[in-house]
Amino acid sequence: xxxxxxxxxxxxxxxxxxxxxxxxxxxxxxxxxxxxxxxxxxxxxxxxxxxxxxxxxxxxxxxxxxxxxxxxxxxxxxxxxxxxxxxxxxxxxxxxxxxxxxxxxxxxxxxxxxxxxxxxxxxxxxxxxxxxxxxxxxxxxxxxxxxxxxxxxxxxxxxxxxxxxxxxxxxxxxxxxxxxxxxxxxxxxxxxxxxxxxxxxxxxxxxxxxxxxxxxxxxxxxxxxxxxxxxxxxxxxxxxxxxxxxxxxxxxxxxxxxxxxxxxxxxxxxxxxxxxxxxxxxxxxxxxxxxxxxxxxxxxxxxxxxxxxxxxxxxxxxxxxxxxxxxxxxxxxxxxxxxxxxxxxxxxxxxxxxxxxxxxxxxxxxxxxxxxxxxxxxxxxxxxxxxxxxxxxxx
Amino acid sequence: xxxxxxxxxxxxxxxxxxxxxxxxxxxxxxxxxxxxxxxxxxxxxxxxxxxxxxxxxxxxxxxxxxxxxxxxxxxxxxxxxxxxxxxxxxxxxxxxxx
Numbered sequence: 165x166x167x168x169x170x171x172x173x174x175x176x177x178x179x180x181x182x183x184x185x186x187x188x189x190x191x192x193x194x195x196x197x198x199x200x201x202x203x204x205x206x207x208x209x210x211x212x213x214x215x216x217x218x219x220x221x222x223x224x225x226x227x228x229x230x231x232x233x234x235x236x237x238x239x240x241x242x243x244x245x246x247x248x249x250x251x252x253x254x255x256x257x258x259x260x261x262x263x264x265x266x267x268x269x270x271x272x273x274x275x276x277x278x279x280x281x282x283x284x285x286x287x288x289x290x291x292x293x294x295x296x297x298x299x300x301x302x303x304x305x306x307x308x309x310x311x312x313x314x315x316x317x318x319x320x321x322x323x324x325x326x327x328x329x330x331x332x333x334x335x336x337x338x339x340x341x342x343x344x345x346x347x348x349x350x351x352x353x354x355x356x357x358x359x360x361x362x363x364x365x366x367x368x369x370x371x372x373x374x375x376x377x378x379x380x381x382x383x384x385x386x387x388x389x390x391x392x393x394x395x396x397x398x399x400x401x402x403x404x405x406x407x408x409x410x411x412x413x414x415x416x417x418x419x420x421x422x423x424x425x426x427x428x429x430x431x432x433x434x435x436x437x438x439x440x441x442x443x444x445x446x447x448x449x450x451x452x453x454x455x456x457x458x459x460x461x462x463x464x465x466x467x468x469x470x471x472x473x474x475x476x477x478x479x480x481x482x483x484x485x486x487x488x489x490x491x492x493x494x495x496x497x498x499x500x501x502x503x504x505x506x507x508x509x510x511x512x513x514x515x516x517x518x519x520x521x522x523x524x525x526x527x528x529x530x531x532x533x534x535x536x537x538x539x540x541x542x543x544x545x546x547x548x549x550x551x552x553x554x555x556x557x558x559x
Numbered sequence: 560x561x562x563x564x565x566x567x568x569x570x571x572x573x574x575x576x577x578x579x580x581x582x583x584x585x586x587x588x589x590x591x592x593x594x595x596x597x598x599x600x601x602x603x604x605x606x607x608x609x610x611x612x613x614x615x616x617x618x619x620x621x622x623x624x625x626x627x628x629x630x631x632x633x634x635x636x637x638x639x640x641x642x643x644x645x646x647x648x649x650x651x652x653x654x655x656x657x
Binding site (some may be wrong): 224225 | 566567568569571572602604605606607610611616618619652653
């Protein structure tokens with residue numbers, strides 16, 4: 165029987181939640197890396213027991229961890245095979261923690277600067293890894309989206325990282341600026357049909373696409389309207405919170421922007437608004453049902469100033485028509501006095517016959533719906549604030 | 560031997576139970592102590608000082624013999640009591656956040 169493994173990153177460690185395909189009884193393991201912020205944990209689609217984790221701290225910086233046994237044991241990549249990972253004689257190398265921005269090949273100077281909160285230009289400074297995206301086909305290749313916004317790639321299992329600096333260097337960098345959460349590259353989508361195509365999104369710069377494997381990039385923000393920036397239809401500067409697609413139809417993208425839920429039918433060349441009857445179209449997460457390419461989920465949040473659900477009721481909204489018509493789903497979710505948030509990397513879908521939907525909250529709950537959103541229950545209720553949720557469907 | 564006391568999160572990362580003892584040839588400075596520490600525990604590279612600039616991470620402080628040495632130059636000799644091992648060098652995380 166199939167199983168699912170939910171990988172939850174929290175403010176104080178990682179948790180692994182496992183269940184059989186019924187998804188009504190759960191084993192909880194953790195905290196892994198107790199006390200550290202775990203921004204993201206994600207498994208390799210082609211080697212599911214290989215899992216990457218971004219372990220980070222405002223005090224101590226960035227650490228990359230990897231498990232090759234489904235999360236039972238962890239190493240910092242770079243430990244020579246067969247050597248112990250503890251004790252002074254067999255320490256792993258620290259190189260997996262090193263994220264160095266490219267500099268100009270001609271001058272040796274920084275590639276570009278970005279706009280700071282006060283409107284002045286500011287140099288790029290590495291802070292943390294927000295998102296890890298393992299390759300769809302090669303277990304040793306993994307991408308990292310970092311703050312200050314840039315994309316890195318490792319082709320040796322997370323041991324060493326190199327920037328794909330065509331993204332930062334293509335010319336619009338000076339117009340990127342940090343959102344409230346920092347200037348982060350938080351979304352990486354590898355096109356399952358076109359290995360040369362990658363979509364990424366940055367707060368607050370917008371969405372970008374490469375069609376040549378990461379060498380060159382261009383903004384894909386036509387149709388976005390952001391009333392909070394000086395030029396609301398600018399090429400860059402939009403605070404995109406999340407993008408999702410269905411693997412069977414990678415040219416159709418769904419976006420939760422700061423405000424507005426958007427859809428593109430042409431791989432981001434243009435966007436249209438699909439907020440329809442949502443009670444508020446501010447939010448962070450968006451995802452697509454694994455079995456129904458036109459079934460989309462969002463969690464509406466009251467406003468940019470009030471990051472919690474409307475009226476104290478936690479509700480997921482589902483559109484079965486690819487947007488515009490949205491249905492409220494709250495069965496099993498708290499319907500009074502609920503003032504949590506659902507952060508941008510904290511929703512996931514499994515690919516069982518009846519797709520399971522998962523999301524985590526800043527109140528420490530991870531919820532599951534085993535029936536595509538009709539009914540919800542809490543897997544865990546009292547974790548530290550949840551930063552990210554991923555799920556693996558295992559044979 | 561030079562004695563170094565690390566904050567709990569870094570002890571956990573490096574699998575260290577108590578104090579670290581380091582043998583240092585030559586002058587005992589912040590730089591020579593951190594070089595020796597990172598050589599023995601490579602996973603601590605980047606966690607105390609920046610990989611590139613080698614500057615102390617902003618939320619960490621260095622104390623010894625009751626004094627805050629955080630703003631000393633990296634090549635300034637540390638107090639004699641550190642060099643002899645009579646007192647440990649304390650690396651502390653600032654009390655901030657949750």
